[in-house]
Amino acid sequence: MCGIAGIIGQNDQSIDQIRLMTDIIAHRGPDGEGHYIHDNVALGHRRLSIVDLTDNGRQPMEYMDQYVIVYNGEIYNYIELRDELIEQGYAFTSDCDTEVIMAAYDYWGNNCLNHFNGMWSFAILDKNKKVVFCSRDRYGVKPFYYMQLNECFIFASEIKQFTVFEDWEAVANNERLYDFLKEGILDHTNETLFENVFQLRGGEMLTYSLAEKSFEICCWYNLDDKVQNVQEEFNSEKKVFLKNFFDAVKLRLRSDVKVGSCLSGGLDSSSITCVANSILKEKNVVSKQETVSSCFNIKKYDEQEYIDEVTKKTGTINHKIFPKYKDLFEILDDLAWHQDEPFTSTSIFCQWNVFKEAKDKGIKVMLDGQGADEQLAGYGGFLMANFEGLKRRHKYKTLFREMNAYNRLFKSRRKNMLVSWIYSLGYAFMPLGIKNKLRKQKQDRNAEWLNEIYKGKDRKPYVGKDFGDSTQSILNHSLNQLKYTSLPVLLHYEDRNSMAHSIESRVPFLDYRIVERVLSLPDEYKICNSETKFILRKAMQGILPDKIVNRHDKLGFVSPEEVWIRENSEIFRNEISSACDYLQGFIDKKVLLSWFDEKLLNKKEFGYVFWKVISAGRWMKVFNVSIKL
Secondary structure (H helix, E strand, O other): OEEEEEEEOOOOOHHHHHHHHHHOOHHHOEOEEEEEEEOOEEEEEEEOOOOOOOHHHOOOEEEOOOEEEEEEEEEOOHHHHHHHHHHOOOOOOOOOHHHHHHHHHHHHHHHHHHHOOEEEEEEEEEOOOOEEEEEEOOOOOOOOEEEEEOOEEEEEOOHHHHHHOOOOOOEEOHHHHHHHHHHOOOOOOOEOOEOOOEEOOOOEEEEEEOOOOEEEEEEOOOHHHHOOOOOOOHHHHHHHHHHHHHHHHHHOOOOOOOEEEEOOOOHHHHHHHHHHHHHHHHOOOOOOOEEEEEOOOOHHHOOHHHHHHHHHHHOOEEEEEOOOHHHHHHHHHHHHHHHOOOOOOOHHHHHHHHHHHHHHOOOOEEEOOOOHHHHHOOOOHHHHHHHHHHHHOOOHHHHHHHHHHHHHHOHHHOOOHHHHHHHHHHHHHOOHHHHHHHHHHHHHHOOOOEOOOOOOOOOOOOOOOOHHHHHHOHHHHHHHHHHHHOHHHHHHHHHHHHHHOOOEEEOHHHOHHHHHHHHOOOHHHOOEOOEOOHHHHHHOEOOEOHHHHOOOOOOOOOOOHHHHHHHOHHHHHHHHHHHHHHOHHHEOHHHHHHHHHHHHHHOOOOOOHHHHHHHHHHHHHHOOOEOOO
16 A cells, blocks of 8 residues: 556656655655656655565566556455466566566456456556556545646646646636535546546556557446346355455455454444454454444444444454544644545544554554445435335335335334325335436525526536436446445545555455445345345344344444534634635625524534535635636
8 A cells, every 4th residue: 555656758857756746645655665767757656565564565666677567555366366477487576466466467468457356556667568557446446646737647646746746736626616515526527626637437547658648548347347137045145245255354354564443333344343353263363353433422423332342242452532523623724635625524534533543553454344335225315216126116015015114114213104104105106307306406405505606508417327317226326326426435535544644444345246246136135124235234143243233223434513513603603604715606605604503593404515615615725726717
């Protein structure tokens, strides 16, 4: 896990600039740095040593006098690939995965990507072919940004690396900033919130021709194409899932440094912790596994009772942290700088504190549960998508059974069962066109504070299809969340928060074997009797504490943001006012502050609107971003 940088088409001054690009991300790789110049190609690297801690693993790394690589990530199946390549006559001088990538590229060409199980962004200089071959992993766990400046092609692990250039100008991408403020989404296209700064999306590769001084991008992995129609019996698929999950965690325990886990008390992180514990005990590992948890003294937002259940069952060492409001605004500029782009809620501040604690405890690798909800139908919206899918398939008997289970399981969410039934029935049989229209009307009402700066002209859509289509089925909703709405931004937060503290974060649920198989399963294997993540719950019986398996009061990774705002309303109001000034023509300051006062007075939930504005304002301040309307 590291940080990379590259400049193509520059003169001899590249060595100074490439050093500036790697210096600014020293947090991504405090264990070493390296630079390489070949003709008009400059490569830079910061190293976080995880596998093969010797100098044999330093980068940029050369191989066969033909290839030079800078690489960020981990190929978890590198041992198996290395053995396969040795049989083909390849030799290796290190025990790390970096050499394996170049040998695989030499042997399989671009198709080497399909052999990798892991997370990565890398660039390989191929001297013979006179190309620089770049790639990002299937789901975009590791970042890869690029831009063109002064006839140079530049790439980096973090956007802030571009700020070292004298001609850099931080200008807001108005359309993407609008998307963030209104919808709370990022990383849903190849664009960023900075004008002229782009990213490879998950599953894309880029080939730069040094002779033609041009590049092309293509998709090497398309998740839609991997979905099959699996019709095996549930018990059989449960075994397949458990086998894949155990193997995914086992691969991600490969490390020459201490590995720990994030533990929220939810189904996902608890499953990872328990499975990792089982694997370590089977391997007779003496040292105890360590976990880190974010906790609060406010019962509504606290999950210590579930965290303690997992800790008791596994005998792991749990480190609890209690994020404090008083620290929030003190570190907000640092947090904004490390994130590169604004973020939707103060839960990112809590995640920051989890990784900070992990670093303080000497844990260099952390396992985390990102990607589970999106594929296993864990979010509440999947229940409605399930209703819609059953209706479209004319499975009315199952539909009414699911609605009955939904109303029984979540009856506390509504005043009485009759109201709940009417709501779910109406939603299930309402035409999709009307649903989308009502959804848009609601979004527009909730964004009256946002000036319509694009009124009168067409805005580019933020994805290639209507978001409303995603409610047609569980599968559509999953694909939409994995590719556009939920996962990309969560992985962005995860990468920046972990790397800010020089920690490698690994996400077992995004092992491609799990994702592809789960998406191919029938809907009823994911939601049954309105129990979300059904196959995970059943697979983990006897491994997880029953209290975790049977819980349905999903919190997500939360903070007591509502409480913090109400107890410190004047400070938050001032922050909102200041942010509006930075955001200039985007926001009607008077309308937004009036809305804030109304919610405060009537004790209504604040939602994410106000923090989005605060975060966007801080982002503009920290990066000195200008707006050109």
